[in-house]
Amino acid sequence: MIDSKTLDPNFKLIIAAEPGGENIKKCFSCGTCTAGCPVREVTDRYNPRKIIRMALLGMKKEVLSSQFIWLCSSCYTCFERCPQDVRIPELMNAIKNIAVREGYLPPAMKTQLDLLSSFGRLLEITDFENEKRKESNLPLLQGKTEDIKKILKKTGLSS
């Protein structure tokens, strides 16, 4: 049961002000997104229609602290099919951006941030990679860059 006293009617406005979240209020809950969702096909833990409905109702804490908002695979199938142009993968990213600001960064994403900060890439280019490149006659790559660390620091994503 939803306790209406705990709902935050401003939540949908906060989402609509976030890049990618602009079209949330256009959703009329037809469920086209969920019907064609390849993640929904293998688990019932992800249901985009339900997430959007919860967000529109103002279930801010339940949505932002949930694991399920992180289960969109970004395949964009629903993006192409949504009759209301809600742009669901971008909307999910908007909700996740807000969740991160509210302190809900999943450990797996934290790991990715750390890797990017250290190497400028998700996968490190070591001497081993460059040695293999030399053997295969491929141009060598720069092992790492400080630029990404700077970007992440300046945007408050790493310390």
Added chain:
Amino acid sequence: MKKKPEGKAPFSQYILYLGCTVPVRALQYEISARKVAERIGIQLADVPEFSCCGYPIQSINHYAYLLMAARNLALAEKQGLPICTLCSACCGSLTEANHEIQEDKTLRERINEDLSQWLGLRYEGGVRVNHFMRILHQEVGRKRISEKVEADLSSLQVAPHYGCHYTKPSTIYGKAEDPENPKSLDELIEAAGARSLQYEDKLACCGGGLLAMDEQVALAMAQRKLEHIRAEQADAMILFCPFCSIMYESNQRKIEKTSGKEYKLPVLFYPQLLGLAMGMEPDELGMKMNRVRPTELLKKVNRRTG
């Protein structure tokens, strides 16, 4: 930038954008793409300073993602050449950021203020981003590709996998291809002389985007497709995104172990298939790096000798 061999005028020139995954986990894709590009006359330059495209942090901070993408675009702009990506997620990420930066002057100014202050870079919005496969399909064209075919692949039947970010969101690609009914890979497979199979849920996502978040869900998504392709008795799956390859090839053994089923489905990058059609040796195309050995497939390649 790397010096290119002298000789015939190139068909077109690009900077090759590798991203994170290709050089570490899909070197056979890079090796084979460079080989076929050279044969066709596409010149590929290199920028060793390129970093991650920004895709992984779209969900964390949209502005930081734009900055990461803009840094790469700015480095490319200095060279005055368009970008050719191998990874479909990189293509989507750079294309989307490019659109946003080009279309929104205020955003562009804010990004340039930060880029110049923090990294000494500027991006004016002048770089074109394209995917290697789209260059093959739209710029080179099937006819030119067929003309380069020297080996007979007609006894091969393969399952095309388009993945997601090559066609979607269609808004950023200017409707280059119908995302609900793409044809380019099927046509390129046929141009190489092999048969392209139809199968259930052909357009389904590999699940790669969820591998870090929830491995079980990601692998379940990949397994569905392996099942559907097995049902059609394909000689191989053909794809062109390194992350899709991680899901279907690198993780195939793991899927087999946990499910008790056996697939043994070779997974080739399209340039590897095209290279075989062009008469190149499997070793030249990095096939030793393919985890699922395409031994049976190679027996069916009919090399036109003499």
